Amino acid sequence: MKKKIFIDSKPIVLIGIMGLLVSLIFLLVIFIHGRYVLPDGDLTKPLSFNAAIGLFIINLAVFLNLANFSEKGRKLWVWWTAVVFGLAMVFESVQPLRGVDPRFAHNHNVYDIIIGKFLMSSLSVIMMVLTIIFMIKIFKSKHTRNILLFAIKWSASSLILAFIAGLIMIALLSRHLGENGNFIWSHGFAFHALQIIPLLGWFLENEKGKKAKTIISITSVMWNIIVVLLSIQAFLNQSLFHGIIFYINLLLGIIITTIIGYAWFLWKAKSRKLPFETSLSN
DSSP states (O other), X not given: OOOOTTTTOHHHHHHHXXXXXXXXXXXXXXXXXXXXXXXXXXXXXXXXXXXXXXXXXXXXXXXXXXXXXXXXXXXXXXXXXXXXXXXXXXXXXXXXXXXXXXXXXXXXXXXXXXXXXXXXXXXXXXXXXXXXXXXXXXXXXXXSOHHXXXXXXXXXXXXXXXXXXXXXXXXXTSSXXXXXXXXXXXXHHHHTHHHHHHHHHHHTTTOOTTHHHHHHHHHHHHHHHHHHHHHHHHHTTOOTTOHHHHHHHHHHHHHHHHHHXXXXXXXXXXXXXXXXXXXXXX
16 A cells, blocks of 8 residues: 655645745845845845755655654654744744844844844754654664665764754854854755765665665765765864865765766666655555
8 A cells, every 4th residue: 555755744844845935035035135134134044044944854754654653653743843843944034034143143132142042052952853753763664665764874874963063053153163164064965965865775776685775875974974074174164165175075076976877877777766656555
């Protein structure tokens, strides 16, 4: 029996779609008004945040049927995720329109400082906890889509690195370290593993033996090396395009792109099914 892709996950799907739509609205506002709202509002921040969060939780919704949740546990997790991520998107969107940095408010009234330093930090930690719960359920899952599941599990290692970068930014009360160091690059790139590594797993589902898992493991390790090197750049107060680290990351990026292209050709030669057209029953 085939199951619907978004079973019991409509609340987080709607929040995800809302995030993508709001990011498009901010893009339009920036085009008309400009990116800055005095004194400290930067509209590119809610644009990128809403787009990233929207894509991220839609990803989680797609993979929800692969997780080892009970029916009650799944519904509870979905509603908590919808509420917490939704609140974070609201504060991240409203504060810049008021001219306030939503996370790192300085020289503003006490309410904005509380929202930035305590409320947004607390919501960020809760989002991490909810994602960790999801990944624990994924690791406990035994599913017929074992290659796809293997790829999702590997992407969890990158999520851990993303959380570490997030916690560093919370501790610093800024995404920056010095003039050039910026942890948002490692934070964001690590999260994108949740799209790229499972996509690679889907392309390789028809490959037999250890070939698929070996390719996924090597690609995931290279992805994590890029994340770590981006973090090292931030610690060294270096910009994204600085020195030898940039060229190493560029080379690793080219290799990863080549591997994904190779996997795509393998998939195209053997199957034209969408990733969730096959049965999702355990």
